[in-house]
Amino acid sequence: MQVLADKQTSYVVLGAGGFIGGAMVERLACVGARVTALIHRSPGAAFIARFGVPIRTVDVCDMKELLKALCDCEVLFHCVMGDQRTITSGLENTLQAAARLRIRRIVYLSTAVVHSYAGSHPLTITEPLSPPSWSGYARAKAKAERQIRQWRSRALDCVVLRPFIVYGPRSMQWSVKPARSILSGTAYMVEGGHGRCNLVYIEHLLDAMLLAAHHPQADSRTYLIDDEFGLTWSDYYHALCDSLGVPRCTVRSIGRDQLRYPEYERTGSLDWLKEFPEVVQGVVQSQCLRGWLRRTPGLKLARQVFQRRAQPAWAIENNREIPVEIERSLAELHCYPRKVDASVARVHLGWAPRFTFEETMQRVLEWYRFIELKRSE
Secondary structure, three states: OOOOOOOOOEEEEEOOOOHHHHHHHHHHHHOOOEEEEEEOOHHHHHHHHHHOOOEEEOOOOOHHHHHHHOOOOOEEEEOOOOOHHHHHHHHHHHHHHHHHHOOOEEEEEOOHHHOOOOOOOOEOOOOOOOOOOOOHHHHHHHHHHHHHHHHHOOOOOEEEEEEOEEEOOOOHHHHHHHHHHHHHOOOEEEHHHOOEOOEEEHHHHHHHHHHHHHOHHHOOOEEEEOOOOOOEHHHHHHHHHHHHOOOHHHOEEEOHHHEEOOHHHHHOOOHHHHHHHHHHHHHOOOHHHHHHHHHOOOOHHHHHHHOOOOOEEEEEEOOEEEEEEEEHHHHHHHOOOOOEOOHHHHHHHOOOOOOOHHHHHHHHHHHHHHOOOOOOO
């Protein structure tokens, strides 16, 4: 049964322009709950504008804007994405504003990648934070969780949810993007995709978020959220192929020993460059400079670092490069060895997935048909 919102509660969704934030606004609006959508840029309002809810543009790094936007908030869903400055400094401002306004509860959307990838034992909520050194996003999220722990000691009620791979209709990263790569013949799986694919269907995550918002046992707790379908990445990609009517052999398998990452990423000798975007944006806030870097020839490395793009690797086959760009974060996920244990969320919150994997894939297929995702792409 779908978890319903409390119509008497005033909700605010921070990061409503994104996939998960937008889905939460839709869920709340469709049951007649009071909800305000906060977005960073106007284009993010395109989807949620149809629901007739108040929409405000707010910069999480601007305390005055935050205080004004959150003044009537009782429950805050924090679904903000972005660079390290947005994730950490923006969260600090949000926590300060929540404390001043006495917001009843915050539900913060973190990620399971704040834990180590090493080992084969199940990942449990008691495991310490140990994000991989090559993932700036994971390190920023781990830092954000440490900030939350400090504020919890000041009696601020903040529940943290750690999903892994969130998929479903309108998921560009985990539903549309892999489908397009399959249709274009550029899809790949590292080591045959034998790693664990710890999926969370979007509707199941929304259920967990609403339970975390109201359940008395959730007070200042942290939960891993996973559908526990027990799938590998090979299972997921093959299900996508079947949905799209594409032969499974279309997805290329690449050995881990065939990958070659850029030297500076592998050695970490220029890690300080990864902080360059935050420094420039924080000091200069210059859109002109960003535009100039995008146009300047011969500065490909600077443009990639400045625009926060994942650095690609090239697969090597028969001593020559093959035309498949490998994202390191995705390559590591394809080899991820650990099962996520979501039992604590099931016991404390009474949370459980409502759909089977096959049912969720049918809904994803219906979405593909709606957006006319075809092999010609």
